[in-house]
Amino acid sequence: MTGKLESGRKVVEGSYAVAHAAAMCRPDVISAYPITPQTHIVEDLSQFVADGAIDSKYVNVESEFSALSALVGSSAAGARTYSATTSQGLALMHEVLFNAAGMRLPIVMTIVNRSMSAPINIWNDHQDSMAQRDTGWIQLYIEDAQELVDTTVQAYMIGEDPDVSLPVMVCMDGFILSHVFEPVDLLDQEAVDKFLPRFTPVRALDPKNPESFGMFVDPEYYMEFRYLVEQAMDASRPKIEDAARKFKSAFGRYYGGLIDTYETDGAEIILVAMGSLIGTLRDVVDDLRSKGVPVGLLKIRAFRPFPIDEIKKVIADAKVVVVLDKNISLGTGEGAVTTEIKAGLHNTDINVPVLGFVVGIGGRDIPVTTVQRIVEKAKDVARGGTVSAGASEFVDVKHDLISC
Amino acid sequence: MKEIRIHGRGGQGSVTAAELLAIAAFEDGLYSQAFPSFGVERRGAPVMAFVRLSDHTIRLRSQIYDPDYVIVQDSTLIEAVDVAGGLKAEGMIIVNTEHRPEDLDLETDAEVRTIDATKIALNIIGKPIMNTVMLGAFAGASGEVTADSIKNAVRNRFPGTVGKKNADAVQDAYDRVVGS
Numbered sequence: 034m035t036g037k038l039e040s041g042r043k044v045v046e047g048s049y050a051v052a053h054a055a056a057m058c059r060p061d062v063i064s065a066y067p068i069t070p071q072t073h074i075v076e077d078l079s080q081f082v083a084d085g086a087i088d089s090k091y092v093n094v095e096s097e098f099s100a101l102s103a104l105v106g107s108s109a110a111g112a113r114t115y116s117a118t119t120s121q122g123l124a125l126m127h128e129v130l131f132n133a134a135g136m137r138l139p140i141v142m143t144i145v146n147r148s149m150s151a152p153i154n155i156w157n158d159h160q161d162s163m164a165q166r167d168t169g170w171i172q173l174y175i176e177d178a179q180e181l182v183d184t185t186v187q188a189y190m191i192g193e194d195p196d197v198s199l200p201v202m203v204c205m206d207g208f209i210l211s212h213v214f215e216p217v218d219l220l221d222q223e224a225v226d227k228f229l230p231r232f233t234p235v236r237a238l239d240p241k242n243p244e245s246f247g248m249f250v251d252p253e254y255y256m257e258f259r260y261l262v263e264q265a266m267d268a269s270r271p272k273i274e275d276a277a278r279k280f281k282s283a284f285g286r287y288y289g290g291l292i293d294t295y296e297t298d299g300a301e302i303i304l305v306a307m308g309s310l311i312g313t314l315r316d317v318v319d320d321l322r323s324k325g326v327p328v329g330l331l332k333i334r335a336f337r338p339f340p341i342d343e344i345k346k347v348i349a350d351a352k353v354v355v356v357l358d359k360n361i362s363l364g365t366g367e368g369a370v371t372t373e374i375k376a377g378l379h380n381t382d383i384n385v386p387v388l389g390f391v392v393g394i395g396g397r398d399i400p401v402t403t404v405q406r407i408v409e410k411a412k413d414v415a416r417g418g419t420v421s422a423g424a425s426e427f428v429d430v431k432h433d434l435i436s437c
Numbered sequence: 438m439k440e441i442r443i444h445g446r447g448g449q450g451s452v453t454a455a456e457l458l459a460i461a462a463f464e465d466g467l468y469s470q471a472f473p474s475f476g477v478e479r480r481g482a483p484v485m486a487f488v489r490l491s492d493h494t495i496r497l498r499s500q501i502y503d504p505d506y507v508i509v510q511d512s513t514l515i516e517a518v519d520v521a522g523g524l525k526a527e528g529m530i531i532v533n534t535e536h537r538p539e540d541l542d543l544e545t546d547a548e549v550r551t552i553d554a555t556k557i558a559l560n561i562i563g564k565p566i567m568n569t570v571m572l573g574a575f576a577g578a579s580g581e582v583t584a585d586s587i588k589n590a591v592r593n594r595f596p597g598t599v600g601k602k603n604a605d606a607v608q609d610a611y612d613r614v615v616g617s
Contacts, residue, residue, distance in 0.1 A: 043460075044459050044460045044463045214472070215468075313497050316496050398500045399498075
């Protein structure tokens with residue numbers, strides 16, 4: 034097969050959808066190391082390159098550390114770059130993640146979310162990317178294959194904006210989204226070209242105009258660089274909203290900017306989550322609303338920058354907020370989303386109870402019945418029941434397994 | 438929404454069958470979703486794959502616990518796995534076996550259908566790979582998808598002679614089930 038990739042609406046695997054979307058963004062350089070459940074994405078991309086369907090330079094490397102390092106070099110030279118990884122692979126990139134953000138390089142990387150070893154487990158939770166939340170990368174969490182396609186394009190627009198100039202992680206749930214077959218509108222090259230301008234780096238390595246990236250910086254200057262990264266994170270907030278709005282006017286689809294809301298008007302109970310669980314929660318909300326339960330849903334689409342102002346507006350009048358975390362910040366007893374929402378409400382006049390639940394760790398399935406049980410607990414609190422100030426509840430933990 | 442659970446053994450193409458069913462149903466104008474049970478697949482080990490079909494966008498992402506249909510590619514699984522678990526009473530289970538439905542040890546109130554898919558596969562495809570045959574049987578027994586869409590999906594996935602033979606086997610299974 035040669036020539037351009039087919040566009041249009043068809044049933045494809047989530048991994049193919051993201052590979053196709055990445056290809057439509059015309060990355061100059063792709064570098065990745067295969068690891069389950071990310072493998073199909075990079076297999077598809079390397080096939081596109083081998084078939085001559087895209088012009089990208091595909092750099093084969095011996096590790097994830099090198100994959101991201103190759104992109105740091107090429108991005109600094111002005112190239113648009115792409116990678117994908119997961120779990121242990123992302124952990125191996127840890128040091129380079131800070132470098133990419135500190136050098137203000139707008140690399141886009143798909144994170145196929147998977148649990149962390151030990152024990153080794155290849156299934157989905159959010160521990161891998163949550164553990165990288167302080168590296169200076171924008172993090173967007175995705176609900177379905179179509180949002181994955183559309184957000185991949187938006188990620189370049191956001192990260193490459195001169196006011197932002199930061200790398201972006203597009204986070205998708207491993208297997209649940211990477212291995213699902215569902216209908217997807219695959220983007221047309223001309224339409225993407227019209228929507229997404231070519232990458233014009235703020236600064237690039239150029240022998241005629243020498244500049245340095247990531248130099249040795251003493252205490253007189255270092256803190257200012259870190260402050261600038263935080264300012265860039267802050268500047269990305271309206272850009273994330275803008276990219277979503279512009280995409281909607283160009284392609285007609287919208288999944289929220291920093292957050293999305295569903296049936297939150299008049300909701301006494303508000304569920305908060307990220308990623309593919311949002312789809313299941315939309316069904317649960319519809320079911321409960323039809324039975325008169327005033328429940329709504331807040332989807333956190335951007336975890337970095339953390340959209341606390343937007344969250345506060347949505348939950349201010351609720352009676353209880355229920356946070357479903359697919360991660361554990363070990364030593365705090367709760368998931369990081371719960372902690373950050375609680376922290377964001379401190380020293381404000383919003384006094385809504387926040388209940389944390391840790392769910393779906395290591396691929397533990399989250400059936401509708403599990404969510405319904407959680408909502409029953411929230412109803413008690415909404416009716417004035419006592420709230421435990423302590424840790425998140427670990428949902429569906431098999432205590433009989435632990436005690437044997 | 439209709440939910441389908443496919444039971445097979447690693448190597449029998451259960452995941453491929455789920456994908457082809459989702460593609461075929463989409464061609465018939467439905468929304469569809471197919472996904473594997475995400476096990477560490479080994480040849481011969483019990484595996485599952487899931488399919489959802491609906492007139493509306495499918496948002497639910499959990500595994501399938503109360504299927505409308507169950508497809509069993511290998512009847513020896515009946516002893517090892519609760520293949521009819523959660524199957525709706527008004528649902529249907531289709532088993533690849535040379536035996537009659539009443540001879541199977543299945544605990545279900547749902548309708549039980551059988552087809553000797555392995556024999557059809559050996560006769561028409563020349564290999565005991567019966568996943569596409571079971572899709573033809575499913576189309577015939579359930580009416581949820583058309584045989585034509587299944588055949589198109591099969592021919593697109595397996596170009597050339599292999600696809601043609603598989604499509605013939607789909608039609609054969611469909612005709613037997615509809616005629617029986």
